[in-house]
Amino acid sequence: MDNRIRILRTSLKLSQEEVAKLCDVSRQTINAIENNKYDPTLHLAFRLADILGVKVDELFIYNKST
Amino acid sequence: MDNRIRILRTSLKLSQEEVAKLCDVSRQTINAIENNKYDPTLHLAFRLADILGVKVDELFIYNKST
DNA sequence: TAATAATGTCAAAAACTTTTTACATTTCAA
DNA sequence: TTGAAATGTAAAAAGTTTTTGACATTATTA
Numbered sequence: 001m002d003n004r005i006r007i008l009r010t011s012l013k014l015s016q017e018e019v020a021k022l023c024d025v026s027r028q029t030i031n032a033i034e035n036n037k038y039d040p041t042l043h044l045a046f047r048l049a050d051i052l053g054v055k056v057d058e059l060f061i062y063n064k065s066t
Numbered sequence: 067m068d069n070r071i072r073i074l075r076t077s078l079k080l081s082q083e084e085v086a087k088l089c090d091v092s093r094q095t096i097n098a099i100e101n102n103k104y105d106p107t108l109h110l111a112f113r114l115a116d117i118l119g120v121k122v123d124e125l126f127i128y129n130k131s132t
Numbered sequence: 133t134a135a136t137a138a139t140g141t142c143a144a145a146a147a148c149t150t151t152t153t154a155c156a157t158t159t160c161a162a
Numbered sequence: 163t164t165g166a167a168a169t170g171t172a173a174a175a176a177g178t179t180t181t182t183g184a185c186a187t188t189a190t191t192a
Contacts, residue, residue: 001109015168026151031170038149039109041178043067046128057121062112081138092181097140104179107148 002061005034008052023047068127071100074118089113 009019020027033040049059086093099106115125
């Protein structure tokens with residue numbers, strides 16, 4: 001599962017820490033998800049998409065095979 | 067987080083068990099998510115949406131407040 | 133009605149996500 | 163080039179999702 005967090009986040013000039021606060025999760029969580037270390041819960045995915053101004057389906061790129 | 071799993075699933079004439087098999091999770095997991103017992107992981111949300119023929123953003127209704 | 137399929141639910145364990153604390157490395161502006 | 167901010171990473175603990183097995187209830191259909 002790929003994602004477009006970094007590109008959207010940086011184009012909004014937000015740090016991982018700022019996004020973390022807006023999502024009410026830790027900075028490490030944002031870092032891990034951005035770097036594809038594990039899948040977030042759906043709830044967090046929605047919060048992230050909301051903050052980054054896109055739909056969940058636009059933020060995460062699902063790969064049917066994995 | 068509300069969802070439209072049941073209505074889509076039944077309109078496809080699929081049982082919870084059949085959907086579970088297609089998603090490669092247990093029947094109890096499908097039942098719990100359908101009945102809003104807890105949020106799925108994003109990966110499962112994508113598998114479900116895919117099987118039910120909709121986008122994640124169409125399958126789950128995010129409520130900014132919760 | 134009786135049998136069968138489908139759904140709801142529970143508890144314990146397994147698996148996974150997230151937090152916390154801490155430190156290393158990279159980036160960027162002064 | 164130095165200092166500060168941002169990012170990467172790790173390990174243990176906490177929290178949440180998912181599995182498994184089991185049984186009860188509700189729906190469906192013969």
